[in-house]
Amino acid sequence: MTKIRWSAAAVAALTLVLGFGTPPASAAGAHEGEQLYPVLTYRTGPYAPSGIPFLGGLQDYVRYVNEVQGGVNGVKIYTPECETAYSIERGIECYERFKHGYEGAPTAIFQPHSSGLDAALLDKAREDHVPVFGPGGGQAHAFEGRVFPYSFPLVLDYWSEASIVVKYIAERAGGLDKLKGVKIATLYHDSGYGRDTIEPLKILSEKYGFVDIQIPVPHPGEQQQTQWQQIKQANADWVFLRGWGVMNPVAIKTAARVGFPVDHIIGDIWSGSEDDTRPAGGVAKGYLAVSVFPPGTNYKILQEIKKYVIDTGKSDLKDTSKFGSVYYNFGVIEGILAVEAFRTGQAKFGHRPLNTEEGRWALEHLDLAPDRIEQIGATGLVSPIKVTWLDHVGGSSAKIQQWTGTEWKPLTDWIDGDRALFHDVLEQKALDYAKEKGIAPRTNEDALIN
Amino acid sequence: MQYFLTILLSGLLAGVMYAMVAIGFVLIYKASGVFNFAQGSMVLFAALTFVTLTEHGVPFWAAFLATVAVMIAGAVIIERLVLRPLADRSPLTLFMATLGLSFVIEGLAQLLMGTDVHQLDLGIDDLPLDIAGLQLSQFDLFASAVAIGLVVVLSVVFDRTRIGIALRAVADDVLAAQSIGIRLPVIWRIVWSVSGVVALIAGLLWGARQGVQFSLTMIVLKAMPVLIIGGFSSIAGAIVGGLLVGATESLADIYIGPLVNGAVSNWFAYILAVGFLLIRPSGLFGDRTIERV
Structure with missing residues (x-):
């Protein structure tokens, strides 16, 4: 190549860098007047099978709110995506990108979409004053709003989930007093998420007298023959399966291999989707799971989304057969919680985009009562919650569902978790955390924005 | 004792x-001295191709043969676009190339097949069989039979055929093999296929x-x-190494796991491997490198 050609190439490269390396001038404030709701995605990587329908539900609901309802009181919601492939490092980069707003739209709340990222942001988000909320994935002691003003493990924490599972087993046994001597094995993903139920189950076993057996499965859980032999050797009556991803179908198949009855396995909320049961084939029929994200399309809001988003070809889903699946509905529920938080905040601060302090206030006053859920068209889909500055979970109930071989069917109505039983322990953990980190617990006055 | 034997x-x-x-x-390492980091991606790509075909109504064996054809085509493309341009580079460069290749294959698999x-139902029950008081899975026994069959076929190919002997010649000394007319690109295409x-x-x-x-x-x-543990260049070593890792990690989970309050199988195999590296760096069946100085 001649010198002239090299120079031309260099100029072209420089033009490209200058042209595309910086955002267009209009982008800086392109979304002024809109509410930023950053969406961390995992459309690639090992957890994409759950990420894609989940994000489909979330984006479809927001599209419905924006296009059919005209936004939240006229304020459109802007949902730029940031792909994490479920990696904590990438998630933190996404957090840094969006924490102070983006393209003119302010951030009010932030959803990590990962238990690991939620834990990683616990201190950082507090320092940055960014409210982080993770339905079904947060840390139990973060319920304590005095110590964790910016963490919101809404809807269900894993401690309450453990008590719901024990309640259900008691119901099947004929009452809580019949639990004495019953052997409940918890097969858990050997991670922070998986280990989170060891302590509450110990408390529950001491109270009700059941035998608590804890068996870890190393990540990712593609081989579990040893663990299920342990369960068989221990003569367990029930198994509480706390898996994630590939661990779930392998658990169900391995249970069949050692002859453990599948209808005595109760999966946790991340072990109860179609992708957890279908790969296991026929042996999954009868498997049970905790559900805070009930599947199905027979909810008014789902029908509305179908009419205005799915049937008009505007869905985020490429494969619309995922509409109404567990993870799709999870996305819709997350969207409902976020939109209702914006609505709550706007009722106090005016019909405009909220900032992070206002977002925190909004989450601390989120009240999804049955009549409001009915108005949204989500009765049976969303459990009622009432968040306060002292209680950042707002309620803890779930259903038990069963896999029929082709779909999930709810077996129960909402079962309330025994939060009172754990309250003192969790409160103490939060206060210990505050002491360790030098955090002065908030008072009632601190919780208000004047 | 029964429990111990079942776990073992x-x-x-x-x-x-x-x-x-x-x-x-092992196959790729034997022929080219390259540790193929993309092997896991190839496993995904092959299985995904097969299952996508069967879900579209292609019969089992037709889907199997079609997937074999796809994998051979992939091997030819990899040889032409990745390996040939890097033929004279160091093994580390080739390793890095396979690392990049793994991302490309994973991305392509997801892009093309979702x-x-x-x-995936192969028609073999994965239910317990009681053999002499030990509960074994039919599927596991089937998998073992497939593995034994595969080892026998590969051993015959390597030891008794012209291609196999050519592969071994390349593995022993690339330059000497080329000097007697063995074409490296052909060998690479075959071994990657x-x-x-x-x-x-x-x-x-x-x-x-x-x-x-x-x-x-x-x-x-x-x-x-x-x-x-088994050695990078021995098929028999892969089998023995697999058996050793499988057995020790299962026993470690049962007998050591409770002592550390956690699962140990994911790292125990690596501890074992480090032990082998210290005592027998080339593994149980790997080729020892002897250099004259």
């Missing part, structure tokens, strides 16, 4: 599954157990200690 046996059978993946690595989790077929078989067995999904790529992590 189930570990050994799990080890056979690890060995299936390790064999794919990210869904697929059920065979490795692709092994990836398909491993993908079908693992996919039948856990569903065909992205996490199939992660089974390479299980193959690493198997290779270190």
